[in-house]
Structures are given as structure tokens and as C-alpha cells.
Amino acid sequence: MNKIIGKPLDRVDGRLKVTGEASYTADVPIENLTYGVIFQSAIASGKIIQIDTSAAAIAPGVLDVVTYQQTPSLVKIPFFGPPQPQSTEKDHNIYYDGQHLGVVIAQTLEQAETAASKIKIIYEEAPYTVTAAGAEIFEPESIFFGIMPGKITRGDVESGKAQADVLVEQVYTTPMEHHNPLEPSATIAVWEGDNLTLYETTQGISATQRAIASVLNIPQENVRVISKYLGGGFGCKALLRSHTILAAIASRHVKRPVKVVLTRSQMYTACGHRSQTEQHLTLGATKEGKLTVINHIGTSLTSLFDDFVEPVGAATTMMYACPNLEVKYRLARINTATPTFMRGPGEATGMFALESAMDELAHTLNIDPIELRLRNHADIDPHKELPWSSKSLKECYQKGAEIFGWSQRNPVLRSMQDGYFLIGWGMASATFPTNVGTASVKVEIFASGEVKVRSGTQDIGTGTYTVMTQIASEVLGLPVQFELGDSNLPKAPIAGNSITVASVSPAVHKAAIAARDRIIQMAIKDANSLLYESQAEDISVESGQIFLKQDPSKRDSYTDILRRHGLESLEVTEESSASPESKEYAKHSFGAIFVEVAVDELLGEVKVRRCVGVYGAGRILNFKTARSQVVGGITWGIGMALMEKTVMDINQGRIVGANLSDYLIPVHADIPNMEVQFVEEHDPFVNALGTKSLGELPIVGVAAAISNAVYHATGKRIRDLPITPDKLL
């Protein structure tokens, strides 16, 4: 059989994307389209005394102005469950700067923009806070929409501290950050009678379908959500947002399709962000380097109306074998939009603290950082007390160290120099859970020879189209077309939490096998087939034909078999979800990241010169797309370490620099060549294909590795991200 799974194939949608043929949401051609422009609050706290839309309503081209008074809440959005009962009393309160207040709909975008600028709002301002100081702080009982407890303990922290020969007790902080996908969020809402179609920038077509149906109080089956291509999501397109609600309501008002595209500046308040964190972390260890205690307390900031925690302890609980542990969270309410999932929520921020502290401990104990990690390697999941379904972390350390040349590292601080520059080498571990959701896939084989494989999953830019095509093509032995991004297709999970490959690939595999086996059975039972009365296990497939392995001259084709049976097509739908046995295992991907930095001490500038990342992430379906994902993830990590930070103006209560030129992200010149390797893993427990999570894994650990390298180079430990020049001077 032709091996296609695993091959480093080009993206099947690559050509469409680079030639502009791929229709992203805002590009979908829709007849009779109108344009919506959203207007927002200009204060951080208070209430609306008066909203005057009269000048906007009579501006040229304007069809209507819809305000929050005519919509369900634009603030408290029911992301998952049924909505809070809507009060008929409209909420005139302003909770944060940039809060959506309504939409102007006009014949052209320019007319809508002009009209939106004519809306006059009179506010009564109230005191606000955008920092934790002075905010209400509380300990949430549960976090992440109730799926994780707000406090996790094992053993006894106080006795763990008492057993320690050395303690590292430090505070690590990470700033507010924004996702900034290249493609801003957009919606085109189209009503036909009672049915709503949304062309939507979303990581979750079915989740959006459920949420908008619940907000509008209409049956789910009346809503169709389409999202064929996505220019990045990173978490900010995971949940229903108010611009989508506004587009849907606006379209109902003007009885025409309405398109709303958020501006780059609106992207800073309309789709969530990563909260800043303050993490108090204590590690205690014996002088041999055995951890006796881990205590991780994370404070993050949320809005006045939702409880969203940045779960910094997500990896802390399972990363190292340590008998005494406490992880807990504190939340402060401030005048912002609600934070959300962003690129390894919890793992990226929390592992900055944990993997920095491990480095501090290694220096204190004078033990090599890799050796310290090996001495505390978790042979089973120390929290769930379950064996790992697979774990190659030791191989990742070893292979990474080898490629990087770690044995040449002089552990003495400031000892490695390259002329004018101080050189530092640092490393850190990476991990991310592998979650498997329920996914359905339909395979349709046509008598024409065409094959369509369909699932209501998403491709957020990572390569879903490509890897799913590879799986189905290999099993069926002929080229297939993979379709996704339409809520009318069989259901699949949201493309978040790095869940897609591990959830959808086994379903594609299962459905393709079922379809192939149906065809084989039809041939075996067909007296007109050369394969009549053959054994199914003796039959193989290639190029749209099935043949007897022992005697390849005995063959038949999908097309002929279907035609002889008078069938236009054959259709099979299969569903797959996590197996009961898989619940007996802890499922995580792991990795190790090594970096070399060069520091210009006079300017405080840090340049990442080299980077080696080695990952154990299950079966790799396509080395090329997988490598690209890792390169992207490490690039995020470099941005997180050295550049990214959203700045709040505390005097105005608003974000400053809400654009792509003031919010610093790495450009090509900031990124070194990266050596990316995967440790081959055969995980029989995660799913039938052995695929694990990869999406968010590679950002994890990078900021710590860089901070550790900066310390090695300079002797300065920076515990506050990003590591900007001022902190090194």
C-alpha cells in the first residue's frame, strides 16, 4: 500500500491560499450585501445617560442603527450554556473601554464608518480600576468554566517545606497579551425566513451554532455556521462574540445580509486577551535535588462580569514527581473585557514560572538543569496517579542536548562570550495535554471515482485539510477531497485545546476503513467480480482498485463495483471518541527546548541565536505541517519572552497601542534557524492512530528557556516578562 500518512506533503489548500482563491469569511461573495460598523464605549466605567443616533440615521447610505437597547446582552455572553434570563430592563452600564454598544448598517463600508462617527453618547463616568491594586480579589472555587477545581493539593505543603534543604521562593509575572491573528474576526449574517446562515471566523462552527441559537432564542437547526478558512485563531476565535450577535440582529433589521469585520483596534477589546499574571512559586528540594514541595499561586485579572482564570498551574500539578503540592488561583476584577484562552492558556504562562524556578534551583544546588529535571522525572502522572499513555520526555532532553551541544556548556555565569556579546545557553521542558473529543466523519465514494470525506471540523491554518486528506487517501487507496467548516456536516469538536488531530484523525481513519471494507464485501459477494469469494484480509487497495495480495491480477475497481450494483455512490458515517481504556492513562505530549542567546550588555538587547526543539507528540501525520506548527509555536515563545505586552493606560482605563505596529511581535530578523525534531512515538492508548496534541505544545517552555539563557549569559534573573532592554541595564 502507498504510504501517505506521515509524508511531508505540501498543504492541499496551499495553492488556493497563495493565489487568493481561498475565500476567507470576509471575502465570501454575497449578493445584496450591506456593511455594519460597530460603535463602542469611550470610557472605562459608568453609565449611558443618552445615546443620540439621529445624525447617523440620516447620513448617506444608512439603512439602520441598532443599539444595545435592541439586542440581547452584548456584555454577558453565554459561551456554552443557555443564556441568563434576559432582563427587559436594558443594561446601560459601561464595564470597560471599548464595550460594544451597537452597529450602524449602510450600503457601503465607508458610509457606515462615517455614520458611526456621528453617534453621540452622553455618559456619567464612574471610578474604575485596570490594575489588581485596589481591585476586589477572590479565590474562585472552580476555574475554566467549572471544569477544573480552583485549588489542587497533594501531600502537605508545610511538611514539604520543612523537608527541604533549599527553597526557591519567587514571584514571576507575565503581562496582558493579545492574540493578533492576521485575519481579524468577521461575520456575514444572512437570513432566509427563520433560518440564519453565518459566515464566521470561528474555531468552533458547532459551538457558535449552539451559542448564537441560544442567544437569539431560535432552534439550533435554524442556524448554519460556515468557516472554510481561518487566518489564525490562537483562542480568540473560539467563543461567540458580540460582533456576531450584532451582525445577526442587524441583518434581521435591514432584511439584507450584513457583513461586520472588526478593525485591528477592535480586536483588542472584542475577542478576549490573555490576562496578566502574578505567580508566587515556591520550590523546595533536598540537596540531592529531589523536590519536596511545589506551591504555585496564580493571580490573574478578569472582567467585572465573568470569572476567567489564566490557569497557570495546569502543568505544575503533573510535571514533576513531588509528594507535596498546592496550586491555587486568585482573581481580581478590573474594568476590562473578559480574558480568554490564548496559545497554551496556563501552560505557556505557568511553565515560564515553573521552568524558570527549576533553573534557579539547579543553580542553587549546582546541578545541571537537565539532570535536575531527570531526578524529578514523573514516571507516572503524579496528580492523577495514572500511567502515561506514552512519554518521551527523557529522549527529548537527550536528543535535544545532543543536537544543541549542551555538554559544551560552561555552567559558570557570564563565562561564555563571543567577542562583544555575552552568550547564554538555557533550556526548559514543554508539555500539553492530549484531549480527545467525539468526532463524526462521512465518507462518500462516487461511481465517478470521486471521493468526498466530510467532517464539521475546522482548519485554523494548522493543516487539518491536509492531514485528514492523507489519512483517507491512504486507507482508501485513491485521492480524496476533504471538506470541513460547515455546521451541516457531521459534528466534530471545536479547534481549540490542541484537540483536532487527536479527535478527528481517528474518526477519518475509522470511516475510511468502514467504506473500504463495505466495497470489499460487495466484491467478495459479487459473482461478477474477479474477487468473488476471496477473503477480505487478503485484499489490498491502490489507485482506486482492490486486488488480491497473492495474485494482483485478480482485481476490481470501486467504480466498477458500484456500477455493477447500480449505485451512484456509497456513503458511510462513523463516529469516534476517547476509548474507555484510554481513561486509564494520563495523556500528554512533551518536549524540550534549548536556546542560545547573545546579549548586548550596553544596549540590553537579547538576540536568540539558536534554538533546538525536540518533541514527543505521538504519531506525526505530516512532518512538514508539524514542523511549521512548531516553528510558529517557538516564534510565539520568542515573542512572549522578549516583546509581547499589551499596555493599559491607567489614567484612561484603556489599552494603548491597539494596533500591529505598537504591539511588538517577532519579525523574520528576530527569529533564528530552528532545529525541530520529533521522537517517534507509538501510543496505543490515545486513539487508533496514536496521534497526540501538538498545536499549543511548542510555545510552552520557550520563555523560560530564554530567561534561563539570559541568566546564564548575564547573571541577571528576569522574572517579569517580556525581557525588554530596560530590565537588563
Ligand code: MOS
Ligand atoms: Mo487554543 S488557546 O485552545 O485556541
